[in-house]
Amino acid sequence: xxxxxxxxxxxxxxxxxxxxxKGAAVLTDxxxxxxxxxxxTRDETAVEVAQQILALAxxxxxxxxxxxxxxxxxxxxxxxxxxxxxxxxxxxxxxxxATDAGRQTFIHTAKDILACMGPLLADLPHEELWLLLLNRAxxxxxxxxxxxxxLLTVTADVRIILKQxxxxxxxxxILVHNHPSANPTPSDADRRLTAHVKQAAGIFDIQLFDxxxxxxxxxxxxxxxxxx
Numbered sequence: 238x239x240x241x242x243x244x245x246x247x248x249x250x251x252x253x254x255x256x257x258x259k260g261a262a263v264l265t266d267x268x269x270x271x272x273x274x275x276x277x278t279r280d281e282t283a284v285e286v287a288q289q290i291l292a293l294a295x296x297x298x299x300x301x302x303x304x305x306x307x308x309x310x311x312x313x314x315x316x317x318x319x320x321x322x323x324x325x326x327x328x329x330x331x332x333x334x335a336t337d338a339g340r341q342t343f344i345h346t347a348k349d350i351l352a353c354m355g356p357l358l359a360d361l362p363h364e365e366l367w368l369l370l371l372n373r374a375x376x377x378x379x380x381x382x383x384x385x386x387x388l389l390t391v392t393a394d395v396r397i398i399l400k401q402x403x404x405x406x407x408x409x410x411i412l413v414h415n416h417p418s419a420n421p422t423p424s425d426a427d428r429r430l431t432a433h434v435k436q437a438a439g440i441f442d443i444q445l446f447d448x449x450x451x452x453x454x455x456x457x458x459x460x461x462x463x464x465x
Contacts, residue, residue: 243271243277243282243283243284252264252268252269252271252272252283252284253272255268256268256272266287266291266296266298267284267287267288267291268284268287269287270287270290270291270323271283271284271286271287273319273322273323273326274286274287274314274315274319274322274323275319277314278313278314281313281314286312286313286314286315289312289313290304290309290312290315290323293308293311293312299359299360299453299454300360301327302327302330302331302360303360303361303362303417304323304327304362305324305362306320306321306324309323309324331356331357331360334356334357342376342377343374343375343376343377344369344371344375344376344377344411344446345375347447347449347456347458347460347461350369350411350413350447350449350458351449351451351456353369353377353380354367354369354380354413354449354451355451355456358413358414358415358451359415359451359453359454360453361415361417362417363385363386363417364385364386364414364415364416364417365382365384365385365386365414365415366382366383366384366385366386366393366412366413366414367380367381367382367383367412367413367414368380368381368382368383368398368401368402368410368411368412368413369410369411369413370401370402370405370407370409370410371407371408371409371410371411371446372406372407372408372409373408375409378405378407379401379405379407381401383397383398383401393430393434395430395433395434395437396437398410398412398434398437399434399437399438399441399443402438402441402443403441403443407443408442408443408444409443409444409445409446410434410438410443410444410445410446411445411446411447411448411449412430412431412434412445412447412448412449413448413449413450413451414427414450414451415450415451415452416450416451416452417452418452419452419453419455420452420455421450421451421452421455421456421457422450422457423448423450423457423459423464427448427450428464430448431445431448431459431464431465434448435465445465446460446465447459447460447461447465448460448464448465
């Protein structure tokens with residue numbers, strides 16, 4: 238049981254006051270989360286509850302981004318409002334990273350694709366399939382979310398993929414999806430999708446440049462492995 242509540246701490250140690258006087262950069266991860274939580278429980282401070290959340294994620298911020306509503310609600314003191322507040326903050330972080338990555342608009346290598354799409358996909362708990370549409374200068378003219386699946390797979394309609402490319406007058410396209418398992422090895426379904434899209438796109442003189450699978454900090458590029 239906590240001997241002191243946060244309001245009984247020295248002002249220099251209280252997360253909100255500390256942030257106001259010293260800036261957000263000096264706060265620990267737990268203190269930043271505690272500010273979002275606003276309060277703890279009868280027996281634990283907001284910081285202690287935040288430490289439990291971090292422990293659930295292995296004290297890894299990338300893993301923290303993968304926690305879902307049900308997992309957060311298992312922690313004592315985390316109700317609907319606090320769980321949703323945390324999820325909203327994590328989503329804003331993803332969107333900010335994706336916005337910054339979107340400035341990398343020219344694609345030349347798989348690493349460029351990873352920089353462009355990694356912030357959106359790397360820590361998702363489910364699979365998503367995205368389409369990058371390119372012009373003749375290899376500049377990304379659009380990023381389109383094609384489908385969302387469960388833990389193991391996504392489905393895709395090749396006709397809709399080609400429709401997107403034709404409507405945007407793209408001359409090249411790139412498939413990107415994630416594997417929540419952290420194993421980037423393509424499945425048979427991934428290989429079939431790649432082959433079908435390449436064949437269909439070729440009919441319209443549109444080139445499939447790559448299909449990249451993002452799995453946490455790892456990735457698999459069909460182009461790098463000579464699979465396209």
